[in-house]
Amino acid sequence: MPTYTPPLRDMQFVLHELLDVPTELAAMPRHAELDADTINQVIEEGGKFTAGVIFPLNLPGDHEGCHYDAASRAVTAPQGFKEAYRQYVEAGWPSLSCDPAYGGQGLPMVLNNAFYEMLNSANQAWTMYPGLSHGAYECLHAHGTPEQRALYLPKLVSGEWTGTMCLTESHCGTDLGLLKTKAEPQGDGSFRLTGSKIFISAGEHDLAANIIHLVLARLPDAPPGTKGISLFVVPKFVPDANGNPGERNGISCGAIEHKMGIHGNATCQMNLDGASGWLIGEPNRGLNAMFVMMNAARLGVGMQSLGLTEVAYQNAVAYARERSQGRSLTGTKASDKPADPILVHPDVRRMLLTARAYAEGGRAFTSYVALMIDRELSHPDEAVRKAAGDEVALLTPIVKAFLTDNGWIATSEAMQVYGGHGYIAEWGMEQYVRDARINMIYEGTNTIQSLDLLGRKVLMDNGAKLRQFGEKVKAFVEAHGTDDKMAEFITPLADLGEKLTKLSMEIGMKAFMNRDEVGAAAVPYLRVAGHLVFAYFFARMARIALDKQGSGDDFYQAKLAVARFYFARLLPETATLIRQARAGSASLMQMDEALF
Ligand SMILES: Cc1cc2nc3c(=O)[nH]c(=O)nc-3n(C[C@H](O)[C@H](O)[C@H](O)COP(=O)(O)OP(=O)(O)OC[C@H]3O[C@@H](n4cnc5c(N)ncnc54)[C@H](O)[C@@H]3O)c2cc1C
Numbered sequence: 001m002p003t004y005t006p007p008l009r010d011m012q013f014v015l016h017e018l019l020d021v022p023t024e025l026a027a028m029p030r031h032a033e034l035d036a037d038t039i040n041q042v043i044e045e046g047g048k049f050t051a052g053v054i055f056p057l058n059l060p061g062d063h064e065g066c067h068y069d070a071a072s073r074a075v076t077a078p079q080g081f082k083e084a085y086r087q088y089v090e091a092g093w094p095s096l097s098c099d100p101a102y103g104g105q106g107l108p109m110v111l112n113n114a115f116y117e118m119l120n121s122a123n124q125a126w127t128m129y130p131g132l133s134h135g136a137y138e139c140l141h142a143h144g145t146p147e148q149r150a151l152y153l154p155k156l157v158s159g160e161w162t163g164t165m166c167l168t169e170s171h172c173g174t175d176l177g178l179l180k181t182k183a184e185p186q187g188d189g190s191f192r193l194t195g196s197k198i199f200i201s202a203g204e205h206d207l208a209a210n211i212i213h214l215v216l217a218r219l220p221d222a223p224p225g226t227k228g229i230s231l232f233v234v235p236k237f238v239p240d241a242n243g244n245p246g247e248r249n250g251i252s253c254g255a256i257e258h259k260m261g262i263h264g265n266a267t268c269q270m271n272l273d274g275a276s277g278w279l280i281g282e283p284n285r286g287l288n289a290m291f292v293m294m295n296a297a298r299l300g301v302g303m304q305s306l307g308l309t310e311v312a313y314q315n316a317v318a319y320a321r322e323r324s325q326g327r328s329l330t331g332t333k334a335s336d337k338p339a340d341p342i343l344v345h346p347d348v349r350r351m352l353l354t355a356r357a358y359a360e361g362g363r364a365f366t367s368y369v370a371l372m373i374d375r376e377l378s379h380p381d382e383a384v385r386k387a388a389g390d391e392v393a394l395l396t397p398i399v400k401a402f403l404t405d406n407g408w409i410a411t412s413e414a415m416q417v418y419g420g421h422g423y424i425a426e427w428g429m430e431q432y433v434r435d436a437r438i439n440m441i442y443e444g445t446n447t448i449q450s451l452d453l454l455g456r457k458v459l460m461d462n463g464a465k466l467r468q469f470g471e472k473v474k475a476f477v478e479a480h481g482t483d484d485k486m487a488e489f490i491t492p493l494a495d496l497g498e499k500l501t502k503l504s505m506e507i508g509m510k511a512f513m514n515r516d517e518v519g520a521a522a523v524p525y526l527r528v529a530g531h532l533v534f535a536y537f538f539a540r541m542a543r544i545a546l547d548k549q550g551s552g553d554d555f556y557q558a559k560l561a562v563a564r565f566y567f568a569r570l571l572p573e574t575a576t577l578i579r580q581a582r583a584g585s586a587s588l589m590q591m592d593e594a595l596f
Contacts, residue, residue: 002315002428004055006047006118008040009555010360014367015039017544018537021110024371028378031108039111042096046115049091053084055122061264062125062431066205066256068266073252075204075266081126085159085207094130094159098137102153109377113303113370117363120307124435125264127307129162129202131300135293136163136214140233143281143289151239152212161210165293166197166234166270173199174448176216176287177225183217183232183277191232191279193217193272196254199442203268204236204253210245211236213270214293215277216286223284231286232277250275261434294443295396299369301443302399305407305436306362312414312432313355319418320348342417350569351417355410357538357566360559362403364537369395387468394457394465395533397449402530404439405446411436450522453529459508459518466504466529473497473536480539485546489539492567496532496574503528503581510584520585524577531574538563 015021016036025031061078068075088094097112098104112134119127137156140148155161172178181195193215197203204211213234222228240246250273257267281289320343324334328344342348372395375388415422415429422429440446458466477494480486503525510517542563545556 001059001426002311003318004051004121004311005314006043006051006121007310007359007363008043008047010363011043011114011117011367012040013541013544013555013559014364015043015110015114018364018541019110019367019371021108021371025108025374027380028108028374029380030106030378031374034108042107042111043114043118046093046118049088049093050115050118050122053087054119054126057081057084057126057264058123059428059431061123062261062435063263063425065263066266068253068256073204073254074206075253075256075268076206077126077129077266078264081129081264082207084126085129088130089159094133095157098134098157099141099153102141102149103157108371108374110367110370110374113366116300116303117307117310117366120304121311122307123264124304124308125262127304128262128265129205129207130159132165132202132293132297133159133161133163133212135165135296135300136212138296139214139231139289139293140280142292143231144233148233148278148280151243152233152235155210155243156212160208161212161235162202162205162208163212163214164200164203164270165290165297166200166203166213166215167290168197168199169195170198174445176229179216179218179229181215181217181272183219183230183279185219186276189278191217191219191277193232193234193251193275193277195272197270197272199257200268200270201265201442203266203270204256205266209237210239213251214280214290215251215272216290217272217277219283226287228284229286230283231280231289233280234272234275234277238276259438261431261436261438295392297443298396298400298449299366301439302362302403303366305404305439306359306366308432308436308439309355309362309403309407309410310359312411312429313352313359315427315429316355316414316417317343317352319421320352323419325419348417351413353562353565354413354570357562357570358403358406358410360541360562361534361537361566362406364541365395365533366399366403368537369399390465390468394453394469397453397457398526398530398533400443401440401446401449401453401526402533404436405527406530407436408433408440446526447523450526451519454504454507454522454525455518458504459511463501463504463508466500469533470497470501473532476536476540480543486539486543489535489542489563489567492571493532493535493539496528496535496571499574499578500528500532503578506582514585516585516589520583520588521581524580528574528577528581531571531577534566535571538566 022036057080064078095104097107097109100106133156169179183191183193215232215234216229237245238247254269254271323342324339325342328340333340333344372388372392379385411432481490507521545559548556
C-alpha cells in the first residue's frame with residue numbers, strides 16, 4: 001500500500017525562502033495582512049486533511065470505480081468519496097481563494113496552489129470532482145451577469161454545488177469550431193439546448209446537491225467555426241426562487257467511460273434534450289469566456305501531474321530503502337544483510353532523482369506562476385498587473401505540457417524502481433502511471449499547448465513575452481555570474497537562454513516561408529522552454545542552498561544535490577531537443593499520405 005506525507009518543508013522553502021511570498025503579498029492590499037505563520041498553518045492543515053481523509057480513498061477508489069444506473073441515469077462515485085466531499089465542504093476548503101463577496105476566504109492563489117498539489121498527490125480522481133468547480137467559478141465570476149453571479153457563485157464557492165466544462169463532442173475535441181450542440185432562444189431570456197457531449201469529467205455524480213454545467217453550443221444564426229460558439233450555464237436542477245435546486249433540467253448522463261486511469265472520476269457522456277440554459281457573456285463569444293475556465297484548468301492539470309510525481313517519488317524512495325538486491329559496485333554497504341538496499345545502485349538513484357527533480361522544479365515553477373496570478377489579480381499598479389498577466393499567459397502552456405510530460409516520465413521511473421512489483425496493482429504504483437497518462441491528453445493535448453506557446457505566445461507576439469521572462473533570467477545571471485560557486489548553474493542557464501532566443505528567431509524566419517515549420521518544431525521547442533524555466537528556478541534554489549549550506553540543516557545539502565543532478569542529467573536533453581526543433585518539417589511532410 002502506498003503512503004503519502006505532505007512535503008511541507010519543501011513547500012515552506014519555496015513559499016518563504018525562494019519566493020518570499022509574505023513580502024510579495026504585502027504589496028497587495030487584499031493580502032497584505034497574511035503572514036508567514038498563517039501561510040504555514042493553512043498548508044499544515046491542508047496536509048492533514050489531504051493525507052488523512054482523501055489519500056486513503058485513492059487505491060480502493062481506483063479498484064472500485066464509478067457506478068452507472070441506466071434506469072435513473074445516476075452515477076455513484078466510489079465508496080467514501082461522498083463522505084470525504086462532505087468533510088471538504090464543511091471544513092471550508094472549496095472557498096480558500098474565492099472572492100469574499102461570494103462567501104470566499106479571499107486567500108491568495110499561491111496558497112490554494114499548494115493545497116491543490118497535496119489534493120492531487122492524495123487522489124487525482126477525487127480531486128477532479130471539486131477541481132473543475134473552481135474553473136466554473138472563475139468563468140462565471142469574470143463573464144456572468146450580476147444575477148448569474150448571485151445565483152451560482154455562493155454555492156460553487158461553498159462547494160454545495162460542483163461545476164463542469166462541456167466542450168467535447170464525439171466528432172470534435174481539439175477543433176471546437178466543428179461543434180454541433182444547438183441553443184435556441186425561448187424568448188424569455190433562456191435557451192433550449194440540444195446535443196450530446198462526451199468525456200465530461202464529473203458530469204454526473206452523487207457528491208453534491210447540484211451540478212452546474214458550462215456548455216458550448218451554437219445559436220441558430222451563428223457563423224460557422226469558432227466565431228459562432230456561445231457559452232451557456234446549464235444547471236442539473238434549475239434553481240428555484242430561493243436559489244435552491246428546483247426542477248430537474250433536461251441534461252443527463254447517458255453512459256460513463258471505462259478507461260485507463262482515474263477510475264474514481266466519472267467521465268460522462270452528457271445528453272442535452274431540450275435543456276434550459278442561459279447565455280454567459282456575449283453571443284458567439286463563448287470561446288473567449290470559456291478560456292478563463294480553460295486556462296485555470298490547464299494550470300490545474302499541470303498540478304495534477306506535479307501531485308502524482310511527488311507521491312510516486314515518495315513511495316519509490318521508501319521501497320528503494322527496504323528492498324535488498326545485489327551488492328554495491330564499490331563494495332558491500334549493508335554487511336549485516338545478504339544484499340544491499342537497491343538505493344546503492346547508481347541507476348536506481350537516477351530514477352529517484354529524476355522524479356524528485358521534476359517534483360521540486362515543478363513546485364517552484366507552479367508556485368511562482370500562482371504568485372504571478374495573485375499579482376495579476378490583486379496588485380494595485382496596473383503596469384505590474386499587465387506584466388504579470390503576460391507572464392502567466394506565456395507560462396500556462398509550459399505548466400500544462402512540461403509538467404504532464406515530466407509526470408509521465410517520473411511515475412514510470414518510480415514504478416521501475418519497484419521492478420516487477422511496480423507492475424502489480426496492490427503496490428499502487430501502476431495506478432500513478434495510468435492516472436498520469438490522461439494529463440498529457442485532456443485540456444488541449446500537449447501538442448496543442450506547444451502550438452499555443454510557439455505560435456501564439458512567442459511568434460505572434462514577436463517574442464515580447466519571452467523577452468520579458470528572459471530579462472528575469474538575465475538579471476539573475478548578471479547578479480551571480482561572477483561567483484565561482486554558481487558557475488556550474490549560471491553557465492548552462494545563460495547558454496540555454498541564448499539558444500532559446502536564437503531558436504525562436506530561426507523558427508520564426510522559417511515560418512514566413514512555410515507554416516508547417518511551426519508545427520514541426522513546437523513540441524521539442526516547448527520542452528526546451530520548460531527546461532529554461534526549470535534551470536532558472538534550480539539555479540535560484542541552488543543559490544539559497546549554497547548560502548545556507550553551513551547552517552547544519554541537511555535540507556540544503558539535499559537541495560543542492562538535486563539541483564546538481566538536474567543540471568548534469570536532465571537539462572542536457574535540450575541539446576537533442578534543439579536539434580529536433582531545428583530539423584525542419586521536410587522529414588515529417590515529404591512522405592506521401594498514401595504511403596503511411
Ligand atoms: C478522461 C477524460 C476526461 C475528459 N474531460 C473533459 C471534460 O471535462 N470536458 C471536456 O469538454 N472534454 C473533456 N475531455 C476531452 C479532451 O479534452 C479531449 O479528448 C482532448 O482535448 C482531445 O480531443 P479529441 O479526443 O477529440 O482528439 P482530437 O482532437 O481528434 O486529436 C487527435 C490527435 O490529433 C492531434 N491534433 C488535432 N488537431 C491538431 C492540430 N491542429 N495540430 C496538431 N495536432 C492536432 C491531437 O493533438 C491528437 O494527438 C476528456 C477526455 C478524457 C479522455
